[in-house]
Amino acid sequence: MGPQVMAPINDKVILSTSLPTISLLRLEAGDANESAALLQACSSHGFFYLNLQGADTLLGTWRSLLSVIADYFDQPVDHKMNDARESDNQGYEPAGTSVGARSDEISRREMLNRHAELSTSVDKQQQLFFDFMGNAHKITLTILSRLSDALSLEGSAGFETVHRHDRPSLSTLALFHYLKQDNGQVPGFGHGKHTDIGTLTFLLCEQWGLQVISPDTESWAFVEPRLNHAVINVGDSLRFISGCKLSSAVHRVVPVQEKQMEDRYSIAYFLRMENDVKYRDSANKIWSAQEWHDSKFNLFRDPVGLPNNAQMLTGVMESNEKLLEKAIPVTWF
Ligand SMILES: O=C(O)CCC(=O)C(=O)O
């Protein structure tokens, strides 16, 4: 079983037509104009389409993975619970574990020893997952070094130097299944509004549902799924380490119609910094990358004191001048 076709959108939907498109081929070739366009995209929107032309291996692996994950999530919950690890970046998490996220999820930390402990059907597909992670990792590192170039960050000032291969990080591949709401039993759908924790997120999804706050209109806009394009966004850690020159845009996942009429599948590779890298958030507090990660995940699970803590979910973006004028109420699905 593979994912179903995309849902038609309704009239009220605003499309984000202004998202920039960056070419992976041109970034790989070191085209300086493309690096400048990348910097512009990451400073203004914090979100862009990455044209994957030329990345045939990755696109092929993605096709195979889509049917593997659909089959995986199709298994009974009891069986999938054999893979539960009570971890934010390893194993299975059933829908509703984190506030605002109504999705089944399977995540795998990038493991250099090339071995993952999963007992259910996906165990046999380990190579596919590692191939995908390897490719996504390489692409996100290319983006990162082009951003360093465009910001003239040379040598040890470059962003790549805090993403060394042999240092522990919480980089993760996550596979999401947003459940169809056709039988009235699913309490909610989607992913509440947030910014991503880490450096860069590489997202592949051919179905509707992702929304960003458009910097042009300051209101929610759907990101149109585009064939052979990934959606890349800047996370909090990169925003902070860039001295807030780059934006970690607020986004969420919602049904396109009143209810979610089809199962939705997405794959995200979260590139994260080395655990002990330190940075200042925009409120001037110092964090290690791991502390920021753990605190934000604790909040996702148990949002004590929301909406006071809501600023952290959105990477303190709402106290940033970019969104200050129009504070958006915290809503969950
Ligand atoms: O599933 C998606 O399209 C996006 C998921 C997301 O934003 C996240 O997991 O951080």
Ligand SMILES: [Fe+2]
């Ligand atoms: Fe996200």
